[in-house]
Amino acid sequence: MKTTKFVTIAIALTVAISIASCNEKTKANTTVETSEPIESAAPDETPEYFMLRPEVEKAYGYSHAVKIGNDIKISGAVSMDNEGNPTAIGDMEQQMKNCYADLEKILNHYGCTFDDVVVENVFTTNMSKFLEVAAYRAEIYKKQFPAGSWLGVTELAVPEFMIEIEMEVHKKN
Structure with missing residues (x-):
């Protein structure tokens, strides 16, 4: 008791x-109310959309990137030409390099580099082939690797795509 x-x-x-x-x-x-307005240090919260290949993205119904404030969400990049046709068919390493080339164009549009990437998610239809060439990422990320996941999937949007890479970026002021 x-x-x-x-x-x-x-x-x-x-x-x-x-x-x-x-x-x-x-x-x-x-909070204490004052008669003087307080300047907000918050970044602009209006979404800014970017299309790398406008005709292809309109046909599939997506924007390749959206920036809100200091954060940028980048849709998965795949190995395709400007008309949306798959490239480097059957070549995992070249498809991966093509993805990073497109991602770099998007980063450059926003004044960023791979050093600003905080999340990278890789989707692949062949994890063992991806693991054979994944060391290439050390050439992309020179300072540090971002957080992220590597996911094996059954298929991507087009059967010839073997890899898709999406990112989240935090742009420094």
């Missing part, structure tokens, strides 16, 4: 301290 009372008192005391702590945080976060 004494143990139950002690546990009940301990729980009540913990709850009381937590509530008091929350109240202190609320008081500390209370």
Whole structure:
């Protein structure tokens, strides 16, 4: 019985301290109104869309990149020509290099480099072939590798595509 009372008192005391702590945080976060406007340091939140191959992207229904503030989301790049035809068919390494060449064009459009990439996700229909050539990424990422995932998939948008690479970027001010 004494143990139950002690546990009940301990729980009540913990709850009381937590509530008091929350109240202190609320008081500390209370804003004071002033008559002078405060300049916002927040980046522009209006989405900026970019199309690398406008006709192909319109036909498939996507934008290759969208920038909101300092963050850029880049759709998966595949190995294709300007008309949307697959290139380097059957050649994983060349398809990967073609993906990175397109991704670099998008990064350059926004004044970024691969050093600004914070997430890279690779989708491949042949993981073993990708692993054979994945070391090429060290030529792309000279400072550090981004976070990301490598995913084996059954198929991509067009049967000849063996790899697709998407990215998230944080542009430094």
